[in-house]
Amino acid sequence: MEIGLNHYLVLSTILFAIGLVGVMRRKNLLMLFFATEILLNSVNISFAAISHYYGDLTGQMFAFFVIAIAASEVAVGLGLLVVWHKRHNSIDLDKMSTMRG
Amino acid sequence: MLDHILSILIFFPALAGVLGFVVNKDSIRSYGVAVATIEFVLALWLWFAFDNTVSGMQFMETIALIPTFGINYIVGVDGISMFIIILAAFFTMIGIASLGDTKDIKNMIITLLFLQMTMVGVFVALDAIIFYVFWELSLVPMLYIIGAWGGPLRIYASVKFFLYTFAGSLVMLVGMLFMAYFYYQATGQWSFALLDWYRLILPETFQLWLFVAFFFGFAIKVPMFPFHTWLPYAHGQAPTIGSVILAAILLKMGTYAFIRFSLPLFPDASVYFMYPIAVLAIIMIIYTAMVAYAQKDVKQVVAYSSVSHMGVIILGTFALNVEGISGSIFLMIAHGVVSGALFLLVGVIYDRRHTKMMDQFGGLAHVMPKYATIFGIMMMASVGMPLTINFVGEFLSLLGFYQQSHILTLLAGIAIIVGAIYMLAAYKKMFFGNVTKEENKNLPDVNKRELIALVPLVIITIWLGIYPKPVLGPINTSVESVVQLMHEKSITEEAKKRIPNLLEDITITKTSMKGAH
Amino acid sequence: MELFLYTALFAPLVGSMFAALYSGSPKNIIAGIIPSILLGVSLISSTILLVLVLTTGHTLHVEMMTWMATGDLYIPFGFVVDQISVTMMMVVTLVSTVVHVYAIGYMSHDKAFNRFFAWLSAFVFSMLILVMSDNFAGLFIGWEGVGLCSWGLIGFWYHKESATWAANEAFIMNRIADLGMLIGIFLVFWNTGTLQYDGAFAAMQNLDTDTLTWIGIFLFVGAMGKSAQFPLHTWLADAMEGPTPVSALIHAATMVTAGVYLVVRSNELYALIPNVGLFIASLGAFVAIFAATMALVNRDIKRVIAYSTLSQLGYMFAAAGLGAYWVALFHLMAHAFFKALLFLGGGNVMHAMSDELDPFKMGGLGKAMKGTMILMTLASVALAGIFPLAGFFSKDLILEVAFVDHHFIIYSVLLVTAGLTAFYSFRIIALIFHGEDRHTALGFHPHEAYKFMLWAMAPLAVLAVIAGFLFKGTYFEMITQLLPATEYHVHSAVTYWIMTIGTQAFVIAAIYFAYKKYMSKDIKVPDGTSKMENSFAYKLLINQYYIPYFYEEYLVKPYRELSTVCWEKVDQKIVDASVDGIAKVFYTTGVKTRTMQNGNLSTMLKWMVAGTVALLSLAVVFGLAARYSGEIRLFLSGLGV
Amino acid sequence: MLSPVNISMESLNLITLAPMLIPVVGALLIIIMDLFKSEQDKSLYVMISLLILGIDFMALLESAGVFAKDGTVMGVFDVMMIDGLAILSQFIIVVASMLFIPLALSKSRFSEYAYAEFFALFLFMIAGFQFMVSTDNLILVFVGLETASLALYTLIAMHNRDKSFEAAVKYFTMGALAAGFYSFGAMVFYALTGSVEINQIASVLSDNNYADIGFVLVGVVFMLASFGFKLSMVPFHTWTPDVYEGSSSALAGYMSIVPKIAAFVVAMRLFEFLIHSGVVWLEVVLYALVVITMTMANIWALVQQDVKRMLAYSSISHAGFVMAAILIGTTQANSALFFYWILFSVTNLGSFSMLWISRQKKLPSGQQSDHSFDKFSGLAKTSPLAASIMALFMLSLAGLPPFALFWGKMYMISAAVTGGYTVLALIMALNSAIAGYYYLKLIVYMFMKDPIIVHNADISAVNATNAIKTIVGVAVIGTIFAFLTVNSLLEFVTSFVYNSGY
DSSP states (O other), rough: OOOOOHHHHHHHHHHHHHHHHHHHHBHHHHHHHHHHHHHHHHHHHHHHHHHHHTOHHHHHHHHHHHHHHHHHHHHHHHHHHHHHHHHOOOOOOOOOSOOOO | OGGGGHHHHHHHHHHHHHHHTTTGGHHHHHHHHHHHHHHHHHHHHHHHHHHHOOOOOOEEEEEEEEGGEEEEEEEEEEHHHHHHHHHHHHHHHHHTEEEOTTTTTHHHHHHHHHHHHHHHHHHOOOBBBHHHHHHTTTTTHHHHHHHHOOTTTTHHHHHHHHHHHHHHHHHHHHHHHHHHHHHHHHHHOOOOOOHHHHHHOOOHHHHHHHHHHHHHHHHHHTTTEEEEEHHHHHHHEEEEHHHIIIIIIIHHHHHHHHIIIHHHHHHHHHHHHHHHHHHHHHHHHHHHHHHHHHHHHHHHHHHHHHHHHHHHHHHHTTOOOOHHHHHHHHHHHHHHHHHHHHHHHHHHHHHHHHHOOOGOOOOHHHHHHHHHHHHHHHHHHHOTTTTHHHHHHHHHHHHHHHHHHHHHHHHHTTTHHHHHHHHHHHHHHHHHSOSSSSSGGTTTOOOOHHHHHHHHHHHHHHHHHHHHHHHHHHHHHHHHHHHHHHHHOSHHHHHHHHHHEEEEEHHHHHHHHHHHH | OOOHHHHHHHHEEEEEEEEGGGGGGOOHHHHHHHHHHHHHHHHHHHHHHHHHHHHHOEEEEHHHEEEEETTTEEEEEEEOOOOHHHHHHHHHHHHHHHHHHHHHHTTTTTTTTTHHHHHHHHHHHHHHHHHHBBBBHHHHHHHHHHHHHHHHHHHHTTSSSSHHHHHHHHHHHHHHHHHHHHHHHHHOOOOOSSOHHHHHHHHHHTSOOHHHHHHHHHHHHHHHHTTTTTTTTHHHHGGGOHHHHHHHHIIIIIIGGHHHOOOOOOOOHHHHHHHHHHHHHHHHHHHHHHHHHHHHOOOHHHHHHHHHHHHHHHHHHHHHTTTTHHHHHHHHHHHHHHHHHHHHHHHHHHHHHOOOOGGGGGOGGGTOOHHHHHHHHHHHHHHHHHHHSSSHHHHHHHHHHHTTOHHHHHHHHHHHHHHHHHHHHHHHHHHHHHOOOOOOTTTTTOOOOOHHHHHHHHHHHHHHHHHHHHHHHHHHHHHHTTTTOOOOOOHHHHHHHHHHHHHHHHHHHHHHHHHHHHHHHHHHOSSSSSSSHHSSSHHHHHTGGGHHHHHHIIIIHHHHHHHHHHIIIOOOOOOOIIHHHHHHHHHHHHHHHHGGGGHHHHHHHHHHHHHHHHHHHHHHHHHHHHTTTTHHHHHHHHHOO | OOOOOOOOHHHHHHGGHHHHHHHHHHHHHHHHHHHHSSOOOHHHHHHHHHHHHHHHHHHHHHHHHHHHHHOOOTTTTTTEEEEEEHHHHHHHHHHHHHHHHGGOOOOOOOOOEEEEEEHHHHHHHHHHHHHSSSSSBBHHHHHHHHHHHHHHHHHHHTTTTTHHHHHHHHHHHHHHHHHHHHHHHHHHHHHHHHOOOOHHHHHHHTTTTTTTTHHHHHHHHHHHHHHHHHHTTTTTTTHHHHHHHOOOHHHHHHHHHHHHHHHHHHHHHHHHHHHHHOOOOHHHHHHHHHHHHHHHOOOOHHEEEEEEEEHHHHHHHHHHHHHHHHHHOHHHHHHHHHHHHHHHHHHHHHHHHHHHOOOOOOOOTTTTTTTTTHTTHHHHOOHHHHHHHHHHHHHHHHHHHHHHHHHHHHHHHHHHHHHHOOHHHHHHHHHHHHHHHHHHHHHHHHHSSSSOOOOSOOOTTTTTOOHHHHHHHHHHHHTTTTTHHHHHHHHHHHHOOOOOOO
């Protein structure tokens, strides 16, 4: 059998789900960021696939933008992470709950 | 100037209040008295300039405010509202004049002046939103007065007062918006002007719903059973001046609004809800009178008594005939005068003994004869003795409602019994018997400053009791037009039957007049 | 002529105000004299009016000003002087003048002397309003006014708990009746369209009987309150807490007869509803004997006289109920004279005995106070209805009325009552003035009252004697121009004589018996040991048939408790608590659910995902539903939905 | 063999980019200045950004004029879309920013304002928001959204206190998740319709009249989730209170206004057509979201001990209140949205600036948080004017006439009424009543209690400068005399909304 659109979509959905689970389960900030990356990239896959399926470039354009944004997000995120680690030398989420209620 | 007299009446006190911040603390009282007196004189001038023969609105002013949404600054006065305005001005005056030495008196007087603005505003507003603005705004100064100068529970009391009324009036606001929307559907343009709404004839179901919506706003303000529980707290905690204004004017907003909005806008609904509301009113009358009898705090007695009297006012309003409605309006004024005076009197003794518990007193008639006499007169007025101001109102209200239902009136009439019971009991506890408490032995009798406030009230009580015509006349003229409007607007047979058609009645009136002579 | 009307009406008011000016200051004789003089003026002008009415037969009707006018309602301050009201005016002004003068002496030692006269004159004014006004509303003004004044006067010595209690009781009981009256007035207005007597009565002629009956009943309820008819009678006896002149004026001569006046005034109404009339008559007869029995055993002079007043009121109502309005009015007048006299005499005795009221502790006072004895005896004779004193002409007339109208039960009841009346009146006379001297032992030193007080009482005495045979004719002439002139003649002279003489004999027997029983040597102050005092009947009577007890236990107490419940349970626990409850619900939800915001990032993320998943599942469900809507509909239809 | 692309510059219509480019240029300018001479006083940057925003404002007026003349303008390969909503929202964004920037001139020094980057980032953020609102292309929306958000995270973090870092991290992480949702949602729509332009998506969907509604809904769900996050709809709101508490009061006030309006506009573009084409599911879900958000946020606000957190929750509930407009979807409702938000921003900026004014550098003993209620107790005694102003803002937020927000509330409820959502109208009204309690709570503390904490300085002035006072003054005047401007504002807003077909 040859790989159709749906396979891609299913794959990306599965990846997205994995990402979500990661986001929920991970207590380590770094892991959390990885999870979000998975989320975004899973979407990229399907964008590429769909744009190929429709034969117009919009989807791929979108994918490129997503990649760019993901990159910049990582930049900001890591920056925050580093500062946090400097101050508390831990990147555990559960330590991070001074504000509540 | 006379063309803008109403706007002047509204905004003069507020302006004076703003300027009052400048006035030195020691002379602020005289400033307040001066301002209030000017306001009162203006109000009297309004009365003299008022044309008693005209039934409609007078001194109307219209300023476009939000024409795109049909909100305009429209004010006007007729026989129904005029006297309450005068009363408001009067009570602010004597209230400030009789103000004892209170802490930061400056804020108090300025607050009172702002309160006066809102009070006058409510009674002259002829645009629903303007009415609503003043209606809500009046909560703030009262909140401050109770909360800042009140007793131990003052914060609870003031917040309860504010939120309870606020919640009710928000429902009313929804009702108003609906009303405007219906007007929009009917005429294709937005309008919140009352006089426009009067021309609108709604199907009965709409009337019922809208009536209910408005009812919440008004009933909580009145306050009608079972929405009355904020009142005892407010009165119990408020300083004397606060209770006086609250009882004399603010409560009247509710009953006034019933006559101004509910009756003419929803005649059929008014008829439909007449019996339920009458029953509520009767519960108010009897039940609260009993509660009043159980009180140990004389101020609470007066507070509950005013709930009881408001019941009679409501009853008269929903008599839906000229006698009843005129009576209820007159009773508003009467109750304003009497309960205001009673609260002042309670304040007098509170200033001397710093307690309001009746078991602390007894035999005061020996030590404070003048005080006892004035209190006695006011008590008898509140009990509804003929030739006092209250009797006219109660008599007319009950007389009016008797046309609608005999048995309910009979029940409501119990008011004159239970009223006598709690009032006489309270008076006996406070004034009769021998002076038992040592600290009561040499209490000073009422002093000049207090007499300034009390004597005019006594005079009004008697004068209007013997000769109510100057007040009753204009009221009657305006009420007749309202009733006629209701009769013409009403659509159901029931309503047509219940609400008299004055144009026919005129003949009967003539005959009865002939019979009279 | 209007001048005299206004003078008669307002002179007392002026007097009252004058006295009121002094009410703050210590006793001042002026404050007593001026009102008395003004009352004299009022009396004179009433007399002039009486003469006018008598001679010309004209009646006076003035309208002073509008009181209330709204819608169809029009109530003026209007006053009418016709045969009825002028009679009442005479009675009121005369008796009150006497009482005022008397009170100057009686109250001379009271520090609240001035206040007393303020109240007293005010009372006279409201009484005059009551009898002179030309419409029901005006009547109601006076009605409430006299109630107010009686409240102030019963509670005159407000330091006495009993006095203030009695005052409030009187006021509230009257209020209960006034409600009935008010309803009656409403009925009159909505059915006749006016409250003016003439207009209303004219319109009543063509109303259906039911309405009229209701009007009649409600108005009479009002009358019952003021005239202390059963079951609203208890306040009258307690009202004796007031100073004696008050009892004489208000609770014997004038106020309590207002009810009778009302019935007489609305005779045109009651003429149309004889059933109600009959009920009134029966109630009157019942009250007559009911009160008389209580008077038999009571050991308080004033209360005895009060009960006798009550039973005499019963007579009046009996007459009025039977349609003999003029007779009722006549008895009202006569009774006013001798009963006031009796009370004032009682006042003298009280003074002499320094406010001791138990006749058993007196005895033989006749030596010390001859004048008082003579006056009181006269009054009692008149009350007993011995020829030729006033009582004979008025009271026996009522008996005749009952007889002639073939209401034999009423007749016999009233006859028995006549006997009882004679007995208890002379019981106290005997106990007070004759027999052993029991007071010196108890350390009393009685003395006769001031001369001028006795002189003040004299006119009443004279009237008590002559009012009957002198005035009856002229009175009849005058009154019957307004009231139905029903002559009551027993058809055969024989029966008439038998009746009259029989009655007289019966009464005299009763008097003799009273003297015999209570002048005997072995009368001593009862101490609850004697057989009679332990008998059931005695207990029943001395406790006034346990009616006050019943009221206290089953009306007053429950009301007090119920109101406490209303406040503490209903108002605070239910109504208010529910309001606060709503607020509390919101607040507690806040406190409970704020934990959702526990500050932990992964919880937050979980919430976000959870929300998304929830929406997603909703979406899927909806989507499937949309896709398979056909099948679902089929399925549902299978279920018969 | 590709054919050469030739496109006329006119059709590009680059002028539509002007309003967004101006802040970008300004940001670059600031950075360059910093390169040449660093450690300059913040006032310089404040004034420059103010000027730039002023120019931006001019450009907006220009495009507004264009719109008024000949309707919606497309540009740059029809990616840009300058319609009424875009212009209105940009007005709000820019004006709010102009009101915000001067707050940087606080008396006590705060680290973030020392950096030129702060202002540069700020301008970038504004540009991002402007892009976000002035397009219906999901890509550009995404780009704008992320630009703005990333800048915002950094701004929060620059406040340089533990709490602010925590806030930044939280906001960032959840933002990343939201971004994921957004892109997934966009993907679904793209998959369904083969387009990322909202109006084309709409037309395609309606052409095959929502054949596979299920998938549409999946897309909608993800969009709802991501915008729910931006608009802090319950249960996507959890970040809001923490972030507000963590960041400086001024920035918090800003965050309660500008990002939300941008998100509102996009949400409006995205959901309106779905609702109008009768997607019942969305209607129901939105209804539920709106009610829950309003009510729960109010309830949580009741129990707060810190004024700032209280205001955070209150702004959540206000957002929910306004979200109702999108549910109702009539022209009146949509214009009510903007109308409400304008008045809301005036009042809310005012109240947050009052907090900002009273912000101490370090906490006195006995005071739990920066702005705990105890801090304000008895304020009326120490500084009556400040207390009265604060009270005024509270009353306005509570919707007490005739202050600014009342008119917004009234018009919004009226929109609900005319839209046939009676029950919703009642719920909205009663929520205002609940809200009344916690606004009143602050007034009670200020006017009816005696001072609890001894402040060594007058707390109403610890951080006050003329600049800040001016802002507060503007807010006060705006709040009190709103009723004079309401009419023209309504006409303006309504015409713009109506002409852009919403």
